[in-house]
Amino acid sequence: MPEQFIWGMEVFLNGLMAGVLYALVALGFVLIFKASGIFNFAQGVLALFAALTLVGIMEGRVPFAHLINATFGTEIHHFGWHVPALLAILLTMVVMVVLAWAVNQFIFRHLVGQEPIILFMATIGLAYFLEGFGDMMWGSDIKKLDVGLPQGVNSVIDEVTYNIFGYGFFIDNLDLWATLVAALLVVALVIFAQFSKHGRAMRAVADDHQAALSVGISLKFIWVMVWSLAGFVALVAGIMWGTKSGVQFSLSLIALKALPVLMLGGFTSIPGAIVGGLIIGVGEKLFEFTIGAPYLGGATEIWFAYVLALVFLVFRPQGLFGEKIIERV
Amino acid sequence: MKTKLMTALVAAVMAAGPAMADLKIVDTSYRTGPYGANGIPFSDGYQDYFTLLNERDGGIGGEMINLVECETGYNTEKGVECYEATKGDGSLVYQPLSTGITYQLIPKVSSDKIPLHTMGYGRTSAKNGKVFEWVFNYPANYWDGASHAITHILEQNGGDISDKSIALVYHNSAYGKEPIRTLEGLAEKHGYDLTLLPVDHPGQEQKSQWLQIRRESPDYVIMWGWGVMNQVAIQEAVNIRFPMENFIGIWWSGSENDVKAAGDRANGYKALTFHNIGLNYPVYDDIQTHVVETGKAAGAGDQIGSVLYNRGMYAAMLAAEAIKTAQEIHGTAAITPEMMRDGMENLEMTEEKMAGLGLPGFGPEFKVTCENHGGNGFGAVSQWDAEAGEFKLITEYFQSDEEILGPLIEADSEAYAAENGIEMRCQ
Numbered sequence: 139m140p141e142q143f144i145w146g147m148e149v150f151l152n153g154l155m156a157g158v159l160y161a162l163v164a165l166g167f168v169l170i171f172k173a174s175g176i177f178n179f180a181q182g183v184l185a186l187f188a189a190l191t192l193v194g195i196m197e198g199r200v201p202f203a204h205l206i207n208a209t210f211g212t213e214i215h216h217f218g219w220h221v222p223a224l225l226a227i228l229l230t231m232v233v234m235v236v237l238a239w240a241v242n243q244f245i246f247r248h249l250v251g252q253e254p255i256i257l258f259m260a261t262i263g264l265a266y267f268l269e270g271f272g273d274m275m276w277g278s279d280i281k282k283l284d285v286g287l288p289q290g291v292n293s294v295i296d297e298v299t300y301n302i303f304g305y306g307f308f309i310d311n312l313d314l315w316a317t318l319v320a321a322l323l324v325v326a327l328v329i330f331a332q333f334s335k336h337g338r339a340m341r342a343v344a345d346d347h348q349a350a351l352s353v354g355i356s357l358k359f360i361w362v363m364v365w366s367l368a369g370f371v372a373l374v375a376g377i378m379w380g381t382k383s384g385v386q387f388s389l390s391l392i393a394l395k396a397l398p399v400l401m402l403g404g405f406t407s408i409p410g411a412i413v414g415g416l417i418i419g420v421g422e423k424l425f426e427f428t429i430g431a432p433y434l435g436g437a438t439e440i441w442f443a444y445v446l447a448l449v450f451l452v453f454r455p456q457g458l459f460g461e462k463i464i465e466r467v
Numbered sequence: 468m469k470t471k472l473m474t475a476l477v478a479a480v481m482a483a484g485p486a487m488a489d490l491k492i493v494d495t496s497y498r499t500g501p502y503g504a505n506g507i508p509f510s511d512g513y514q515d516y517f518t519l520l521n522e523r524d525g526g527i528g529g530e531m532i533n534l535v536e537c538e539t540g541y542n543t544e545k546g547v548e549c550y551e552a553t554k555g556d557g558s559l560v561y562q563p564l565s566t567g568i569t570y571q572l573i574p575k576v577s578s579d580k581i582p583l584h585t586m587g588y589g590r591t592s593a594k595n596g597k598v599f600e601w602v603f604n605y606p607a608n609y610w611d612g613a614s615h616a617i618t619h620i621l622e623q624n625g626g627d628i629s630d631k632s633i634a635l636v637y638h639n640s641a642y643g644k645e646p647i648r649t650l651e652g653l654a655e656k657h658g659y660d661l662t663l664l665p666v667d668h669p670g671q672e673q674k675s676q677w678l679q680i681r682r683e684s685p686d687y688v689i690m691w692g693w694g695v696m697n698q699v700a701i702q703e704a705v706n707i708r709f710p711m712e713n714f715i716g717i718w719w720s721g722s723e724n725d726v727k728a729a730g731d732r733a734n735g736y737k738a739l740t741f742h743n744i745g746l747n748y749p750v751y752d753d754i755q756t757h758v759v760e761t762g763k764a765a766g767a768g769d770q771i772g773s774v775l776y777n778r779g780m781y782a783a784m785l786a787a788e789a790i791k792t793a794q795e796i797h798g799t800a801a802i803t804p805e806m807m808r809d810g811m812e813n814l815e816m817t818e819e820k821m822a823g824l825g826l827p828g829f830g831p832e833f834k835v836t837c838e839n840h841g842g843n844g845f846g847a848v849s850q851w852d853a854e855a856g857e858f859k860l861i862t863e864y865f866q867s868d869e870e871i872l873g874p875l876i877e878a879d880s881e882a883y884a885a886e887n888g889i890e891m892r893c894q
Contacts, residue, residue, distance in 0.1 A: 145682055152674050204767055215769075243575070270499070278503040280698065280724045290706045308681055310706055322475035379671065382702055386729030388669050389500040395672065426675045435663035437639040441674060 143303075147347045148299075148307045149421055149427040155313035157419020158320045161285040162375040163396035164403065164411040165323070166368040171405045173364040176246070176257045180265035182393025184234075184369055187272045189376030189385040191233050193281040201275045223285040227373070234369030235362075242361045249348075250357070269390060278387065284381040287315050320412070324372060327367070327408055336363060339412045344406070395439075398447035404460025413458060421446045489533035490526065490790060492517060493553045495546055495563045497684040501669060502541040502694045504724050505767060505775055509564060512779025515758050516763035519750075520787060525791050528800035528839060540711070543567040550575065559790065559807040560584055561780050566642040574887075576601045577761075582808040584789075586782050587612070587718055591645060593839030595880035596812065597891045598878040603811050604832045605785070605842030607741040607867070609691075610875065612717045613646035614867035615739050615846040616689045617653045619715065621875035627832045629658030635678055636673075636700055637691035641782055644879035646691055646717070652871045660685075661748070670696025677703040697725035703732050715848070719730040721858065726851045734853035736862075742781045742830045744858050746772035750780075750825030774849075774858055781830060789814050789825075831864040837893035841876075844869065 163185065170178040178184075194201060196218040207213060221229070261431055288311040300306035329339040343352040343360045353359055376385070379392050403414025422439040430438030450458065469522065499593065515777040517532045526532050526714065527891055535558075537549035546568030546759075550561060554575075560582045563569055569589035576583045583602045591610045593602040620628055631804035635650055637643035647663065655663045662685060664676045670692060680688060690700055695722045704714050712735045717724070721738020761766045773819075793802045793810025802810070815834040821827055831845035844867035849858040884891065 145678075149675070149678060152507055152678060155801065156674055158668060207767065273503070276853065277667060278498065280504045280727050282727050282730060284730075289702070291708065300510065306706060308678060369809075382607055382673055382728070383695050383698045384724075386501070386504055386698070388671060389472045391501060391669050391695075392671060427678075431664075431675070431679065435664070436676075439669045 142168075143161055144305050144458070146305045146424070148305075149423050151307060151309060151315075152422030153319060153420035154310065154416055155419070156423060157399075157416035158313070158317045158412075159375075159415075159435030160395045160399050160418055161408065161412045161415025161451075162316065162320050162323075162371065162378060164399040164415055165320075165327070165408065165445075166371040166375065166397055167393075167400055168403075168408055168411045169368045169371065169406060171362055172408075173340050174216050174246070174257075174343070174361055175254055175460045176261060177254070177405070178260040178270060179258060179393075181368065181372060181396070183268045183272075183391040185376040185379065185392060186385070186387065186389040187237070187268050187376075188234055188369060189283060189380040189389060190272045190276040190281070192226055192230045192373065192377065193283050193380075193385050195229050196285075197219050197281075198225060199276060204277060205416040206275060207252065212401035226367050227285070227377075230373055231370060233450035234373060235366045238369055241365055242358060246361060247358065265390070268271050269387065273387070281380075282376065283385050285377055285381070287312055287377075287381055289381065298381075312381060319374060319378070321372065324408060324412055333410070336360070340364060345467055347394075362432040394441075398443040400457070401444075401447035402450045404457025404458055407459030410457055411457030416434060418446060468829075471744070474712060479865045484834070486764070487701060487814065489621075490530050491533045491553075491556055491558050493549065493558045493561060495539050495549050495565075497539050497541040497559060497564070497569070499538060500540040500542070505628065505722065506541065506564065506774035508722075508770035508773050509779035509782075510771045511764070511766035512781075513562075513783045514779075515771075516780045516783035516787070517778075518758050518763050518765070519754050520617065522763065523763065524751055526795045527787055529853045530800040533785060534847060539565065539568065541565055542859050543571055547571050547575075554579055554581055557803065559802065559804055560786055560811070562586065562786065567640075567646075570641065572638070573602055579750060580808075581804040582811050584786065584811065586785065588642070591841075592876045592879035592883065594839065594876050596836065596838050596840040597883045598880040598889055599840060600892055601733060601808060603835065603840040605814070605835055605840065606816070606831055607844055608841050609642075609645040609717070610649040610872050611841075611844040611846055611867035612739050612756035613649040613689070614653065614844070614872060615848070615865070616715045616717075617650070617659075618688055618868065619737075619848050619862065621657065632660040632662065632689065633685070633686040633687045634662040634664055634683070634685040635689050636664045636666060636676055636680075636693065638693055638696055639667050642693065643691045646689070648875060649872065650689070652875060653830070655867065656868075656871060657874070666692070666696055666700070668696075669673065670693060670699055673699050673703050677707055680704075680709065681707045687713045687715065690714070690720045691804075692720045698728040701726055701729045704736075705729045705732040712737065712850070715739065718778075718846075721849060722859070723856075724775075727851070731853040733851055735853045736768050738849050738858065739846050740849050740858075740860070742773070743826075743828060743847075744774055744777060744849055744860055753825060777829075784824060784826065785816070786818065788820070807830065809833060812840070812851055819867065838873055844872065 155200050166181045171178050198219040200214050202214050292309045292311050295309045296306035339355045340360055399414040399418050403410030422443045425442045430436055492500055496510035517534050521532050539549055541545040546563050562584045566588050569585045570703040574626045587607055589604055589669050591608040592601040593604050620811055650661055653865040666673050692700055711736055713734055726733040758764050792813050793806045794800050794810050797806045817832050821829050833842035845864040847864045848862045850861045852859050
């Protein structure tokens with residue numbers, strides 16, 4: 139088998155894995171947009187905030203330590219305990235639910251019925267606020283995140299592919315875990331949306347706020363629930379990305395990787411986010427491998443992802459799985 | 468009414484008098500945003516050193532230092548805003564810690580006659596003082612760094628690397644592209660094979676680059692990164708089991724922040740540096756006594772001794788020494804930015820001087836002249852010791868390959884002079 143083809147297969151598989159990581163970020167956008175029509179600019183910062191909170195809880199850091207010390211002249215930084223990863227994840231979820239409640243109570247409750255652009259602007263404000271708040275709460279230093287997920291080359295895949303092709307494929311263990319978690323997450327979300335009472339209520343709100351209100355669905359509850367779910371998805375994305383790079387403020391920029399996925403998969407489809415992520419991941423990696431690096435000097439992935447999404451947009455503006463909007467006069 | 472107004476005006480000017488005589492230094496810091504984790508220790512070190520001089524020595528030459536912090540967020544537009552907002556108050560020097568801001572400020576400082584010091588970053592050919600009257604980049608620049616990396620590899624291979632392959636993983640920006648010309652020139656001289664691997668900002672996704680490295684197995688990887696790009700690259704290198712002792716980062720890829728995410732597995736990673744590392748200097752005792760314990764530290768005091776804190780402190784120390792030199796030349800303590808430029812152009816850092824400052828062996832010896840604004844191009848190699856949790860210097864300071872760099876700097880600066888109609892100085 140030609141060497142280039144074998145390497146291409148490795149790149150394809152890694153593209154799928156990268157796509158799953160992009161999809162994890164895109165999922166949070168989809169959930170909120172689907173239920174409230176809000177394009178949540180703060181989704182990347184939510185992932186950052188969730189990961190910061192998780193590390194803070196795990197390491198027993200004192201929130202707002204810098205502020206407390208500067209105000210009272212104290213020298214406290216840690217509580218002196220370490221919280222196990224699973225418990226810390228649960229506690230972080232509680233924080234994300236409280237945040238979801240606060241976001242709705244103090245911002246979006248007052249903006250019901252406003253134009254989408256107003257809601258979008260509100261999420262920009264929220265993003266900057268949360269970034270600064272997270273900084274004050276947990277500090278700006280880069281934090282190592284270790285929830286026990288394995289990293290590095292998967293030796294089984296390496297060995298098996300070596301025996302078959304004479305070349306061992308590199309697949310990162312962390313990416314495999316991310317794929318498994320993303321698959322479980324999507325199945326859980328789809329089951330929740332299709333078969334649970336609150337899931338159906340969420341879909342009803344997404345279809346028509348007024349109609350949902352008229353049959354007694356609490357808009358406030360649904361929005362808090364959806365922001366909590368988005369917070370949970372952000373936490374998962376924050377764990378996966380934060381494990382790779384450490385938890386730091388660049389984590390909020392992962393939202394940029396989700397935009398072409400959303401353009402391609404549609405803003406309202408959970409499976410669309412996954413399929414869109416996979417197409418973008420594979421497309422950008424294969425383009426870089428076959429054309430970008432050999433002929434264009436490399437670093438083509440970011441712009442090619444958007445080109446790919448634009449091509450899809452031209453032929454299917456609502457995205458692959460998005461709902462087609464039909465306006466009747 | 469007019470008399471009252473005039474009296475008030477005179478009183479205000481008189482009241483402002485002493486403040487205007489202060490030595491004004493602007494710290495164009497970035498404590499927020501994606502690069503804040505690196506900007507904070509640098510700024511803490513920078514500010515703490517000036518605070519130390521004020522608290523311990525009563526300023527420099529009897530003049531207090533008036534330190535003003537301006538947050539840039541590592542954003543070029545904000546950096547220029549900081550410059551425009553503060554330049555009119557007699558700021559003696561700007562050290563923006565950003566190549567992007569530097570490129571914007573070079574024409575501005577030249578017309579405003581305010582010196583710019585870009586230590587280990589910025590425009591490399593600004594070393595040519597004949598063209599860049601107001602810009603200084605001592606003690607080392609990017610091209611020195613590229614040469615240091617190759618010299619180190621040469622030393623490890625008995626002086627012959629003609630059969631070796633080297634990959635450059637770089638931030639796909641003006642900063643990251645800086646070493647390419649030098650590495651290409653050195654490749655012609657030494658015969659190694661060079662592969663260029665750009666990484667787009669911010670650098671969170673580098674799978675393609677590291678798969679290529681895994682496939683092609685270069686003997687060495689040199690990295691020109693900043694921020695999250697460094698952490699991800701080191702993690703990916705660990706993942707593909709690239710030998711860390713063959714992975715060398717520029718000095719902006721060599722702080723504790725960069726190796727933290729990869730943990731113990733980053734052990735052996737190397738980074739270049741143009742100053743020393745660690746806490747083992749008498750000046751730290753003074754900083755502890757006069758700055759930290761008196762509650763005047765710029766930060767929480769938890770960054771002291773880190774690589775970037777040391778670098779910030781070194782930048783401040785070089786500015787302070789230039790101020791002293793300017794005061795000696797002009798016979799006045801209250802110097803102007805023009806006088807500061809003279810101080811910088813006549814700065815000489817000797818071991819004796821550094822030892823006197825409580826920083827023995829902290830940086831290379833160098834001398835700035837009218838022609839040479841970049842010093843002697845000395846640097847060293849440090850290595851991450853994961854168990855000790857610190858970088859350690861593993862070489863002496865050594866000089867870059869002036870035979871290659873000299874003509875490159877000459878050509879680039881002369882092209883700049885021709886484009887901008889600059890007359891050569893120092894004739």
